[in-house]
């Protein structure tokens with residue numbers, strides 16, 4: 356593989372990361388040729404460097420919207436623009452972290468994180484320097500030679516996050532990345548993600564159905580409604596940063612969470628009716 360030298364990339368590099376979702380509709384056709392409109396006429400813009408949560412009841416289409424931004428699903432109508440370029444397929448400008456760990460099981464932590472840099476043809480010495488820097492950032496350098504099955508769930512997700520971030524994506528797409536973790540590990544991961552995001556200033560679009568998680572992490576919460584999936588409310592979270600788990604106990608936090616709960620409760624009931 357041809358190797359090229361690159362300039363050192365500081366951890367604090369500011370990427371662009373403007374995401375525009377314009378009149379997005381996604382339909383799936385089942386075996387009997389019935390057309391199911393999963394999300395309809397979705398419009399929103401995510402400003403560069405902001406952290407937006409997509410929140411809604413199960414089945415409202417959160418993952419479908421995220422997968423369309425990732426380029427895994429093609430819009431039936433409408434379009435997605437990332438940094439003013441139309442999304443037609445997956446690309447290195449969009450990093451993805453799934454609920455189920457996206458690490459390659461036959462590669463070590465180091466090799467998993469290094470993978471994208473190898474594909475780009477970055478020189479070995481530079482790869483080693485960058486991977487060490489990123490693994491140190493999430494406290495995984497000492498586990499660099501471990502395989503994924505030798506790691507805890509939290510460690511796997513830390514590795515998955517730096518695996519995505521090391522490629523300097525304009526936007527990081529996260530689909531319920533902490534939902535499989537126990538409560539304590541989830542809280543640690545939420546705090547770590549906020550710290551990393553403050554460093555990197557990458558745009559983050561984060562899917563969750565956990566209200567507390569959305570209020571803690573997001574600059575904005577896009578609450579989705581059902582039948583078909585749509586944006587029901589766009590709620591700005593004006594809580595000061597940096598935020599910490601303890602903030603979830605403050606009156607301001609509880610008040611915002613109640614407001615979000617009231618919005619989402621109606622949709623959850625609707626989703627249970629069908």
Ligand SMILES: Nc1ncnc2c1ncn2[C@@H]1O[C@H](COP(=O)(O)OP(=O)(O)OP(=O)(O)O)[C@@H](O)[C@H]1O
Nearest residue numbers: 383384393411412413414415416417418419420564
């Ligand atoms: N590839 C597909 N083919 C057919 N139907 C699909 C496909 N992907 C998703 N759906 C349907 O679209 C709807 C929305 O699914 P989606 O996973 O986007 O919702 P969600 O809000 O992320 O749900 P959850 O919170 O449970 O993960 C569901 O009814 C699902 O069955």
